[in-house]
Amino acid sequence: MFFIFGVSTKKDKLDFNQNMICPSCGRYGRYEVTVEYTCFSLFFIPILKWDKKYYVKNSCCGSIYLISNNIGDKISGGGNVNLMEKDLKLVRRGKVYSIKQCENCGFKTDDDFQYCPKCGAVLNGNEHKRQ
Ligand SMILES: [Zn+2]
Ligand SMILES: [Zn+2]
Numbered sequence: 001m002f003f004i005f006g007v008s009t010k011k012d013k014l015d016f017n018q019n020m021i022c023p024s025c026g027r028y029g030r031y032e033v034t035v036e037y038t039c040f041s042l043f044f045i046p047i048l049k050w051d052k053k054y055y056v057k058n059s060c061c062g063s064i065y066l067i068s069n070n071i072g073d074k075i076s077g078g079g080n081v082n083l084m085e086k087d088l089k090l091v092r093r094g095k096v097y098s099i100k101q102c103e104n105c106g107f108k109t110d111d112d113f114q115y116c117p118k119c120g121a122v123l124n125g126n127e128h129k130r131q
Contacts, residue, residue, distance in 0.1 A: 003042065003043075004042070004043050004044070005040065005041060005042045005043075006040075006041055006044075007038060007039070007040050007041075008038070008039055008041070009036065009037070009038050009039070010036070010037055010038075010039045010046075011034055011035070011036050012034065012035050013032065013033075013034050014033040014034060014035060014054075014072075014075055014076050015078075016031070016032070016033040016075050016081070017030050017031070017032070018030060018031045018082065018083055020058075020083075022058050022060045022061060022063070023085050023088070024058060024061055024063040024090075024093055024094060025058075025060055025061040025063070025094065027060045027061070028060065029058045029059045029060030029061070030058070030059040030060075031056050031057070031058065031059075031083050032056070032057045032058075032059055033054060033055070033056050033057075033067070033072070033075055034054070034055050034057065035052060035053070035054050035055075035072060035076060036052070036053045036054075036055065037049045037050065037051060037052040037053070038050055038051040052069060052072070053066065053069075053072075054066070054067045054068075054069060054071070054072025054075070054076075055067075055091070056083065056088060058094060060094075061093075061094030061095055062094035062095065063090065063092065063093050063094035064090075064091045064092045064094070065088035065089055065090055065091055066088075066089045066091050067083070067087050067088060067089070068087070071083070071087055100112075100113065100123045101123075102116040102118065102119060102121055102123055103121065104116060104119050104121035105118050105119040105121070107119070109123075
């Protein structure tokens with residue numbers, strides 16, 4: 001008898017949407033939750049799942065966080081979960097657009113310059129700082 005088996009990494013998007021003000025970029029966005037796991041299948045039927053990890057992605061800037069399996073399991077089980085900032089472990093910070101304006105010449109930039117590219121003055125103002 002032949003066995004057809006395989007080990008693969010799978011990624012599923014969970015049915016979860018939570019509106020929030022992004023802790024990374026300060027804009028309005030949504031948390032999207034995906035689960036990643038390694039799956040052993042026999043005759044193309046998943047038998048075993050392990051190494052499960054739940055990721056949260058911010059729709060605004062694409063920052064990626066890891067959440068605990070406890071919380072993730074609750075979400076995938078359809079539980080009512082409200083993600084808090086403390087539940088999120090930052091994996092990769094997305095592109096954060098902060099607009100700086102030079103106090104000397106008024107030049108505006110959304111790059112993270114230390115010095116004004118136009119006149120060379122120190123840029124320290126960040127207009128979009130969170131309170
Ligand atoms: Zn963001
Ligand atoms: Zn300047």
